[in-house]
Amino acid sequence: xxxxxQSVKVQKVEPSxxxxxxxxxxxxxxxxAEYTIVDVDVHVDDTLMFMLDYMEGHFRxxxxxxxxxxxxxxxxxxxxxxxxxxxxxxxxxxxxxRAKLAxxxxxxxRMEKGIIDYSILFPSELLPIGYLPEPKWAAxxxxxxxxxxxxxxxxxxxxxxxxxxAPQYPERAAxxxxxxxxxxxxxxxxxxxxxxxPPIGDQKYWPIxxxxxRHSLPICFHGIEALxxxxxxxxxxxxxxxxxxxxxxxxFTSMLQIMSVVxxxxxxxxxxxxxxxxxxxxxxxxxxxxxxxxxxxxxxxxLPALEKKPSDYIRAWHIGSHELEALPGRGDLVKLIELxxxxxxxxWASDWPHxxxxxxxxxxxxxxxxxxxxxILGENALRFFGLPPQK
Amino acid sequence: MPQQPSPSSRSKRKITVAAVEDFPPGTxxxxxxxxxxxxxxxxxxxxxxxxxxxxxxxxxxxxxxxxGTVICNAETGWETEWAYDGEVLVCPGHGMEYHLKSGxxxxxxxxLRTYEVVVEEGQVKLVM
Numbered sequence: 001x002x003x004x005x006q007s008v009k010v011q012k013v014e015p016s017x018x019x020x021x022x023x024x025x026x027x028x029x030x031x032x033a034e035y036t037i038v039d040v041d042v043h044v045d046d047t048l049m050f051m052l053d054y055m056e057g058h059f060r061x062x063x064x065x066x067x068x069x070x071x072x073x074x075x076x077x078x079x080x081x082x083x084x085x086x087x088x089x090x091x092x093x094x095x096x097x098r099a100k101l102a103x104x105x106x107x108x109x110r111m112e113k114g115i116i117d118y119s120i121l122f123p124s125e126l127l128p129i130g131y132l133p134e135p136k137w138a139a140x141x142x143x144x145x146x147x148x149x150x151x152x153x154x155x156x157x158x159x160x161x162x163x164x165x166a167p168q169y170p171e172r173a174a175x176x177x178x179x180x181x182x183x184x185x186x187x188x189x190x191x192x193x194x195x196x197x198p199p200i201g202d203q204k205y206w207p208i209x210x211x212x213x214r215h216s217l218p219i220c221f222h223g224i225e226a227l228x229x230x231x232x233x234x235x236x237x238x239x240x241x242x243x244x245x246x247x248x249x250x251x252f253t254s255m256l257q258i259m260s261v262v263x264x265x266x267x268x269x270x271x272x273x274x275x276x277x278x279x280x281x282x283x284x285x286x287x288x289x290x291x292x293x294x295x296x297x298x299x300x301x302x303l304p305a306l307e308k309k310p311s312d313y314i315r316a317w318h319i320g321s322h323e324l325e326a327l328p329g330r331g332d333l334v335k336l337i338e339l340x341x342x343x344x345x346x347x348w349a350s351d352w353p354h355x356x357x358x359x360x361x362x363x364x365x366x367x368x369x370x371x372x373x374x375x376i377l378g379e380n381a382l383r384f385f386g387l388p389p390q391k
Numbered sequence: 392m393p394q395q396p397s398p399s400s401r402s403k404r405k406i407t408v409a410a411v412e413d414f415p416p417g418t419x420x421x422x423x424x425x426x427x428x429x430x431x432x433x434x435x436x437x438x439x440x441x442x443x444x445x446x447x448x449x450x451x452x453x454x455x456x457x458x459g460t461v462i463c464n465a466e467t468g469w470e471t472e473w474a475y476d477g478e479v480l481v482c483p484g485h486g487m488e489y490h491l492k493s494g495x496x497x498x499x500x501x502x503l504r505t506y507e508v509v510v511e512e513g514q515v516k517l518v519m
Contacts, residue, residue, distance in 0.1 A: 002403070002404040002406065002424045002425065002427075002519045003404065003425075004404060006424050006425035007423075007424075007425060008406050008422065008423070008424050009422070009423040010407075010408055010409065010420055010421070010422050010423075011420065011421050012409075012418065012419075012420055013419055013420065013421045013451075013453045013454055014419075014454070015419070015454055015455065015456045015457070015483075016454040016455070016456070016483040017456065018483075019483055019484060019485070020450050020451060020454060020483045020484055023450075023451065024448070024449065024450075027449070326447060355485070356485065358448065359448040359449060359450060359484060361448045361449035362447070362448035362449075365448075365449075
């Protein structure tokens with residue numbers, strides 16, 4: 001019941017035809033001012049039209065052709081939308097419209113609020129390259145993306161970039177890492193992991209890990225909705241709705257790739273290499289850790305390179321909080337983190353400005369001590385990406 | 392010492408939202424009372440008010456689109472039908488849907504708190 005002492009503020013408002021963005025930061029600005037905040041999963045407009053100037057030869061010709069295509073009103077510059085339209089024509093009529101990718105100006109405006117200290121930029125349109133069937137085409141797109149991103153986003157306060165590599169062409173991926181590793185704004189190597197076949201621990205990919213280890217660049221696996229590829233996990237044939245593929249595609253992929261990397265002994269061969277998983281949520285982490293431990297008791301001799309049980313390796317992996325599952329109790333996030341012992345490895349991630357991005361209120365609603373909140377909002381990410389504190 | 396009235400016996404406060412002419416059909420207002428945020432809508436001359444923050448991640452419901460939604464139940468013979476056209480408030484955060492008139496969340500077991508709205512002397516007032 002309202003009391004007469006309570007202040008009243010009335011404002012006329014208009015309906016929003018795009019998802020609300022950034023208002024959550026304003027809402028919590030006083031509370032957040034005390035924290036170092038690193039948003040470890042941010043996306044900007046990287047539609048294919050921006051790649052054109054960085055393509056040569058027949059791949060440039062191919063891209064020019066793609067840019068003329070129109071898929072149900074979606075211009076041909078969006079690789080993701082093209083694939084999504086083929087897979088699920090009109091499946092989301094009852095939801096808000098798809099969030100637009102953020103322009104550079106929109107990103108800078110968000111940073112100018114002074115709340116977020118660092119934004120780590122990850123590919124958006126380039127995330128499906130992990131399952132493109134032509135290794136050279138995938139690698140050409142990755143090269144163009146990386147050059148575009150460096151040109152457009154270097155030397156901006158608080159903006160850091162993860163380069164993307166095409167895992168199906170490991171030698172070119174290693175060259176890509178060698179080429180960009182010295183740049184002060186490049187802080188990670190992103191491997192788009194959905195549809196990668198064979199799984200990423202396979203020996204064919206080791207040049208990527210060798211190059212990242214050589215330059216002490218952490219590797220981030222970033223998922224995407226599994227769409228039309230033939231590989232595990234979860235192509236359209238298994239899941240008739242976007243809801244199913246979106247909710248399970250990311251964690252299933254992440255568990256597969258973590259298992260693959262650990263069982264291949266990569267953490268033993270490259271002990272200084274750091275790994276993170278983005279956009280897969282958190283709740284499956286205890287499952288994969290302790291499920292592998294249980295099987296390891298029986299099958300250890302299949303994995304003779306391992307020097308300790310699987311969970312002892314996985315515990316060191318960092319993990320982005322997005323898409324934060326809606327746990328029922330305010331104390332449940334702490335309980336979950338305790339289960340996978342992720343106090344020093346969990347990193348806040350928004351996925352801004354994508355439709356499914358997390359508003360920071362979704363994280364702040366969970367009870368935790370200030371020390372842990374400080375770690376998740378920024379300190380863990382500062383350490384993982386090797387960034388100096390700003391506050 | 393006089394006794395404090397119990398909470399239930401206190402008269403509710405009427406909070407002026409706007410003059411009727413400033414709050415025409417098809418418009419909406421966000422009202423903040425202390426820390427509480429209330430979304431008030433005028434739909435074809437009827438006023439509806441409900442809690443203004445989505446319990447998922449606190450997005451402002453006053454800014455949600457109004458549309459219909461799909462239902463599928465025994466009454467529809469388990470066929471999917473379009474229903475509640477114009478009465479479904481879609482959260483501008485992630486798309487949760489609420490029945491504007493009852494506050495009921497479609498597909499969930501909870502409902503948002505709703506509030507009475509009255510018109511007195513040409514003023515739209517929120518009762519809470």
